Amino acid sequence: MDLSALKTWYSQGLIDGDSPVRRPGSRNGETLGGLPEFANAAKRAKPKKAKRAAQEEAAEEDWSEEPGRLDRWRVIAAGILNSSLPPRASASSPS
16 A cells, blocks of 8 residues: 555545554554654544544444334334235145
């Protein structure tokens, strides 16, 4: 992956200053914030992670285990349709 791709990913928030990276031809990894090209990435990394965690927490709170009104009516309609259909013929006949 080249430097321009890293910059694109960084601007999109896919990676941050704490993301592990490795220079081409190197066996040692370091954080993105440790690279001179991304020296300010480490400063911006923590608020972005906190914001992402807050968004995930808010999304979890929005999820409800209780079915909504629309789901209730779907179940009722499916039950009515199912009960109004003729019974299916069995695959094998009794002998």
